Amino acid sequence: MxxxxxxxxxxxxxxxxxxxxxxxxxxxxxxxxxxxxxxxxxxxxxxxxxxxxxxxxxxxxxxxxxxxxxxxxxxxxxxxxxxxxxxxxxxxxxxxxxxxxxxxxxxxxxxxxxxxxxxxxxxxxxxxxxxxxxRLNRELEDRVRARTAELENSTTKLRESEQRRSMAIAAGKMGSWDWDWISGDWMWDEGQYRIFGVSPESFAVNPANVQALLHPDDVDQLRKAVAEFNKGTRAYETEFRILRPDGEVRWCVGTAAATVDDSSRVVRVSGVTVDITERKRAEERQNLLAREVDHRAKNALALAQSIVRLTRADEVKAYVNAVEGRINALARVHTILSLSSWQGAELSRLIDEELAPYSLGGQIVLAGPEVQLMPTTAQTLALALHELFTNSAKYGALSTRSGRLAIGWQVEDQLLTLNWEETGGPLVMPPKSRGFGTRSLLASVESQLGGQAQFDWRAEGLLCRLEVPLTRKTAATAPGKFDVASASELQRASG
Known part of the structure; x- marks a missing residue:
């Protein structure tokens, strides 16, 4: 065209x-x-x-x-x-x-x-x-001005109609109404009926029926508006809620203007109702987003701070590598969660992200159903898996070409059971003491998620079993919220 x-x-x-x-x-x-x-x-x-x-x-x-x-x-x-x-x-x-x-x-x-x-x-x-x-508005205004001189007898009605039309164009999603102050007659346009969720065929516009559609908490301010016009006010604007017949609550802003006769007596009140529900919801979402961003940033910093403070190493390079590895694990799970708008993360995706550097020559075998984890559970398990992979790469099955690792998981009665089995690696000796990784893994899984972590240091390779409830309140908090108490749990574990 x-x-x-x-x-x-x-x-x-x-x-x-x-x-x-x-x-x-x-x-x-x-x-x-x-x-x-x-x-x-x-x-x-x-x-x-x-x-x-x-x-x-x-x-x-x-x-x-x-x-x-x-x-x-x-x-x-x-x-x-x-x-x-x-x-x-x-x-x-x-x-x-x-x-x-x-x-x-x-x-x-x-x-x-x-x-x-x-x-x-x-x-x-x-x-x-x-x-x-x-352009059309300019042309229309020119025609209105040209016809005004010919229609002097209907100037008042034309002005009222043009005023309602201009307000409708400016307001967008709106409805207009007119109230004859003397006779009590009401006039609603199609938009007004649509906003209130009623039809002209079944709804009679009168004060009693209109009040029945107003939110009980907002009735008084509409009565106040009527009283203001009786006191000489010529214009009034207020926000209010309506209860549609189907039970839906909608937010509106109403603007009204009075027309007076030569003796300054109100003879008519005309107004516009604008549905601002979407704007209200957008404001709520924006406020929620700001709070969530602040909360997530604080929790991420708290967890990173605990990692930096509690990590131990004999050399600076080893310390830096350990801290970077744990923070990168936290960053990876945050990326996965952000892709789902912090609704959750798939367990298999978390494992894939952690095993990517080690998946060589078919050394690793995975088996398990799709499991959707809540954000808090996902963050904690991501750090736990990182510790297991890191230890395996340093001392266990993933430290040699002959080593094998099998990771299997299942869910029964909302309990996730994950089995980590290493074979074919170096001869395993039970550790004399637990390192930071093992202690933090135990603290996070048991204290943060209410689960259990069991280790069997077999000679042929480590066998670890993690049991995590998927419906525990601490594991099902609002998206993006991580219990900063985990830092103190890690502090106690490291002690």
Missing amino acids: DHEKVNILLVDDQPAKLLAYEVILKELGENLVIASSGREALEVLLKTEIAVILVDVCMPELDGFELAAMIREHPRFQKTAMIFISAIQVSDIDRLRGYEMGAVDYVPVPVVPEVLRAKIRVFAELYRKTRELE
Whole structure:
């Protein structure tokens, strides 16, 4: 379909990437404008009307965040769509920062052409439609002004209708209503019925029926609004909840304005109701995310601190390797959990991540069903498995080519049983004392998860049995929460 081309600004300091974006976006049929730096992009914006800005996050001098902030400071570009391209893993904190700076979306590298085209196409079309609406609005306003002189007898009704229409356009997901203060008659539009979850055929609009749909805790503030109009208030706005007939609770914001006669007596009240439930939920999710990020960061730091403090080694190099290994194990399980939005992790995935450096020549055999672990359980087991693999690689079956390791697990009555069996390695002698790895493994599995860890130091190889309940409260806490008391458990174990 023929349409007016819009300008799309591509900002990147690397010519090869700019060329790649041009090739990807060429088939959209839009005007592609190139800028090789943030400053050049600002110069282009001052001279050209831009619909969408595609900007690389990492650039010298002005990075993507700084450029976005400068663009948003200009009143003319406060609504211009900006899409960030990032070649690094973007955290939730970085995403929030980007959105605060004005980004409308993120595109990770490597760029998927179809995805990039789809995102650009959406915002380009939105820009076109916005401009078309502005043009239509200007034309409509011109026609209204032209007809006003011919329709002097209906000026009041036309003004009221135009006011409701303008408010509807501005509000978006909304409904409008009108209340004749003298006769008591009500008028609801289709949007108002939809917000309240009722139909014009079955619902009679009157004060009693409307009040029945209001949340009991919010009835008084609506009564207060009526009282304010009787006192001379001309406009009122408030947030309130409604209880739909199907039991769903929705958040709304209501705005009302009074019309008075020549003696300043209220004769009509008109208003708009906007459903803001999604906004409320988004605010709750954002607050929850901020709390979760803070909690996870504190717990991860607490656990890392305990690892650093309690690790023992005779040499600096051995100490560094031990600490790095344990922290990397924690980082790997955090990556797995983040991919599931901290809903959980598969046991087989945890084992695969830990055995990757040792899976040579078929030395390792795995057997067990798919088991979904809660986040706390996953973190603790990941560290336990890391200790077992590390010890096996140093002293056990994985320290020689002839060694074999079999890992099997099963679940019965919500109890996970994991068997670790080493054979074919060096001759095993029972240790005279337990090292940090064994002590921390016992402390975490038994104290943190309420399970058991049993070791059998057979001459032919270590046999370890871990029993972990999958439904214990400490193992089923909210996603991302790790009991910082584990640090004190490790302290007692190391003592």
